[in-house]
Amino acid sequence: MTLGPPWKMESPRSAFGKALVELGKRNPDVVVVGADTTESIKTVDFGKAFPERLFQVGIAEPNMMSIAAGLAAAGKIAFAATYSVFGSAHTYNVIRQNVAYTKLNVKIFCSHAGLTVGPDGATHQVNEDIGLMRGLPGMTVLVPADAPEAGKCVDAAAQLQGPVYCRFSRTNVPTVTLPDDPFVVGKARVMRDGSDLALVGCGIMVAKCLEAADILAKEGVQARVIDLSTVKPLDVATLDKAARETGGIVTAEEHTVVHGIGAAVASAVAENHPVPMAFVGVQDVFGESGEAEELLRKYGLTSDRIVEASHRVLTMRGR
Amino acid sequence: MSEVTEEQIANLRKQATILRRHIIRMTHNVQSGHPGGSMSACDIVTALYFHVLRVDPANPTWPERDRFVLSKGHACPVWYAALAERGFFPVEELMTFRKLDSRLQGHPEIGTTPGVENAAGAEGQGLSFSVGLALASRIDHKAWRVYTIMGDGEQDVGQTWEAAMAGAKFGLDNLTAFVDRNGIQQEGRTEDIMPLEPLAEKWRAFNWHVLSIDGHDFRQILSAIEEAQRTKGRPTVIIARTVKGKGVSFMENKIKYHGAATSDEELRLALAELEVPP
Numbered sequence: 001m002t003l004g005p006p007w008k009m010e011s012p013r014s015a016f017g018k019a020l021v022e023l024g025k026r027n028p029d030v031v032v033v034g035a036d037t038t039e040s041i042k043t044v045d046f047g048k049a050f051p052e053r054l055f056q057v058g059i060a061e062p063n064m065m066s067i068a069a070g071l072a073a074a075g076k077i078a079f080a081a082t083y084s085v086f087g088s089a090h091t092y093n094v095i096r097q098n099v100a101y102t103k104l105n106v107k108i109f110c111s112h113a114g115l116t117v118g119p120d121g122a123t124h125q126v127n128e129d130i131g132l133m134r135g136l137p138g139m140t141v142l143v144p145a146d147a148p149e150a151g152k153c154v155d156a157a158a159q160l161q162g163p164v165y166c167r168f169s170r171t172n173v174p175t176v177t178l179p180d181d182p183f184v185v186g187k188a189r190v191m192r193d194g195s196d197l198a199l200v201g202c203g204i205m206v207a208k209c210l211e212a213a214d215i216l217a218k219e220g221v222q223a224r225v226i227d228l229s230t231v232k233p234l235d236v237a238t239l240d241k242a243a244r245e246t247g248g249i250v251t252a253e254e255h256t257v258v259h260g261i262g263a264a265v266a267s268a269v270a271e272n273h274p275v276p277m278a279f280v281g282v283q284d285v286f287g288e289s290g291e292a293e294e295l296l297r298k299y300g301l302t303s304d305r306i307v308e309a310s311h312r313v314l315t316m317r318g319r
Numbered sequence: 320m321s322e323v324t325e326e327q328i329a330n331l332r333k334q335a336t337i338l339r340r341h342i343i344r345m346t347h348n349v350q351s352g353h354p355g356g357s358m359s360a361c362d363i364v365t366a367l368y369f370h371v372l373r374v375d376p377a378n379p380t381w382p383e384r385d386r387f388v389l390s391k392g393h394a395c396p397v398w399y400a401a402l403a404e405r406g407f408f409p410v411e412e413l414m415t416f417r418k419l420d421s422r423l424q425g426h427p428e429i430g431t432t433p434g435v436e437n438a439a440g441a442e443g444q445g446l447s448f449s450v451g452l453a454l455a456s457r458i459d460h461k462a463w464r465v466y467t468i469m470g471d472g473e474q475d476v477g478q479t480w481e482a483a484m485a486g487a488k489f490g491l492d493n494l495t496a497f498v499d500r501n502g503i504q505q506e507g508r509t510e511d512i513m514p515l516e517p518l519a520e521k522w523r524a525f526n527w528h529v530l531s532i533d534g535h536d537f538r539q540i541l542s543a544i545e546e547a548q549r550t551k552g553r554p555t556v557i558i559a560r561t562v563k564g565k566g567v568s569f570m571e572n573k574i575k576y577h578g579a580a581t582s583d584e585e586l587r588l589a590l591a592e593l594e595v596p597p
Contacts, residue, residue: 031458033451052458055489063447063481070451073429073436074459075382078451093441094478098448101438102429 004214007174007207010147013111016168017042019154020079024050030158031071032079033057035064035086040170041111043081061086065094065106072104077158080106084113084167088129099163100136106164107157113167114254115282115299116204116292125287125295130202131259133165134232140185141231142166143253143261145206146175149229152183160185167203169254171292174207176227188235194222197313198242198249199306202228202261204296205252205280212252212306223310231261236268243273248313250278252306254296257281276316278309323541327370329596331537334404335365336595339566341400341413343589346580349417352425355576357397359501359534359561360468366540367466368401376406379433385463386452388437390445391470391499392426393578399423399432407434443476445469446496450485453494453554464548467496472504475513480525486554487526494554495547499534501563505577522556534559567592 024030024046031053038044038056047054057063061082068078080087087110088095099106110129117124133141140160144150150168157164176191183189191206192213199209206227213223224246226238243249249269251262262279269275282299296302338361346352367387368374375381389398396416403410408422415421422432426440437448449467456463473479486494498518502509509515522529528550532539540559547555563577564570567589570581581589 031455055454055485057481057485060478060481060485062444062478063450063485066444066447066478066482067451067454067485070448070453071455072451073448074386074452074455076455094444097438097441098444104429 003176003178005211009172010175011172012144012147012150012168013042013170015147015151016109016111016154017045019151020046021049023154023158024053027077027158029076030079031055031076032081033064033068033071035059035061035082037082041081041083061091062094065091066098068106069098069102069104072106073102077105077107079109081109083124084110084129085124085126088132088165089126092132096136100139103138103162105162108165110167112170114169114203115287115295115301116169116171116254118171118292118295119289121289122286127254127256127282127287129167130231130253130255130261131263134264138162139232140164142185142229143202143231144168144229145203145227146173146177148175148177148179148181149183156183156185169204173204176207176210183229186230186233186235188238189227189229190224190238191227192225194224195246196221196223197310198224198226198246199252199310200226200228200239200249200261200265201252202231203254205254205301208301208303208306209252211303212310215303215307216310221310221314228261231264234264234268236272239265239268240272243269243275248276248317250280250306250309250313252280252301254301255281256284258284276313278313280305280309323538328537331365331369333596334369335362336566336593337404338365338397338400340590340593340595341403342396343567343581343586343593345396345400345413345416347586348414350580351417352396352580353393353578354396354580355503355563355570355573356391356470356499356501357394358565358567358570359563360391360394360499361397361565362535362537363468363497363499363540363559364397364401366537366544368405370541371544372466373463374434376434379407383461383463386436386465388445388449388452388465388467389427390439390467390473391442392439394470395427398427398435402432402434442470442473443478446479446482447485449494449496450482450489450491453491454489456493457491464493464495467494469496469498471498471500471502471509471515474498474515474518483522483525483527490552491554492551495544496554496556498556498558499561500558501561503563503572503574503577507574519558522558526553528553528555529558530555531558532560534561535565
């Protein structure tokens with residue numbers, strides 16, 4: 001069964017918070033470190049259920065990361081959770097030295113990623129975190145497409161040995177997957193089949209890719225849609241297959257195109273089976289205040305832009 | 320206070336001299352590394368590894384072991400020397416320090432060197448890491464304790480004080496931190512680069528139990544650790560006055576030897592001064 005518009009809108013951070021409580025019930029080694037954002041990113045419920053396993057450290061994100069690493073070094077599965085801008089850019093070298101270099105079981109879960117933070121403006125709209133994190137050796141990078149996937153990321157991260165970075169939006173996002181749909185780290189999921197070109201998206205842009213595929217279908221273009229919920233390790237096999245079978249790829253991300261999923265997909269495809277590509281995302285600029293949908297329109301993160309990019313790719317390969 | 324015999328103190332002095340000889344040789348061998356701060360921390364590290372820490376060299380990841388965290392990662396020559404002399408790995412391996420394919424990296428790496436508990440190099444992260452360890456020991460109702468050595472240069476780092484607040488908030492009486500107060504950082508005297516004094520008052524204001532000692536006097540080091548172990552409800556910081564380059568006359572208190580190895584001639588002179596007592 002495939003879901004489609006009008007979308008049911010759900011909150012990834014609520015799904016994250018719920019999954020964390022369930023995980024906490026099953027596994028006494030799960031601990032959480034918070035940095036004065038526990039209410040808004042929904043780790044507060046974990047703290048209510050397990051007060052002795054949530055550590056509030058205040059506005060001190062470097063401290064949060066290193067404390068989580070210390071807990072993990074003593075055998076805990078330590079979730080460090082806050083807003084993406086603080087859980088990536090603000091703490092990058094602490095993550096690098098205490099989390100990535102150590103290969104410890106620290107799970108960095110961040111809400112409020114990308115433009116859709118909205119009115120808070122550019123200081124809070126981190127569009128660089130995916131690139132920063134995928135550059136760290138050994139870091140698993142997850143970008144759930146919707147609320148159900150955000151919940152599944154919690155369990156998947158806990159089962160995985162080593163550090164994980166997972167980012168999602170503050171806003172409610174279209175639910176594009178079903179609770180029973182499979183979710184495997186390192187596996188990109190084909191959401192819709194097609195052989196004329198492939199649309200590869202992550203996060204909220206998966207829904208936009210599905211919408212774009214509907215528009216393209218009316219033009220007689222059958223687009224394959226791929227949910228790239230794991231950015232690292234990249235599912236090169238699925239991408240390679242898409243390149244060979246469709247001959248053109250458009251990527252879409254709520255992130256800068258400088259070093260996000262487009263760049264990751266391009267380098268994988270270029271090595272195996274180069275095909276024309278186009279990149280939908282934030283074009284090397286900072287965002288600004290505005291409502292989420294207004295910002296997505298202004299910065300070109302829409303299904304229409306994915307359709308335009310698809311036309312360019314089809315033209316490049318002579319169709 | 321438990322009795323420490325003259326013989327035990329003499330043995331610690333001997334061990335410290337052996338470690339200092341290793342530090343000088345290791346850094347001379349690769350003409351890099353940080354001898355000055357390794358030698359200032361040497362007596363504290365010796366007291367910990369040869370008198371205090373419950374560790375098992377044959378089983379470096381024994382879950383019940385005490386944890387030692389070297390926040391001032393550049394001083395790892397003294398850590399590697401202590402680990403080797405305690406039997407965590409062969410003493411001969413010390414001469415691979417900082418060389419290609421070595422288990423003894425230029426700054427500490429977890430999982431590579433038997434006995435190394437933390438990654439450090441970027442300053443000011445070790446106390447936070449120690450807070451995490453101490454919290455884990457506490458929630459699991461374990462007896463193992465955490466001992467951390469910070470440099471005084473690390474007192475410049477904001478994260479150190481984030482950790483100080485957290486250690487006090489959580490009342491971590493299983494955490495003991497040393498400040499290796501040698502008064503010198505990479506580019507000069509700490510009080511010129513970024514004044515730290517009154518340092519003890521700062522830590523008191525952060526609600527830590529604060530002790531000030533001579534960091535080269537084994538009786539004072541051991542007695543301070545005992546007092547820290549007896550202190551309930553808050554962590555202890557031991558501000559240890561030390562001498563950078565301690566043990567080699569021409570290296571003592573010299574800014575140069577923060578990050579410079581000895582020449583061939585200096586090596587000979589240094590080793591002559593560092594005579595191991597019988």
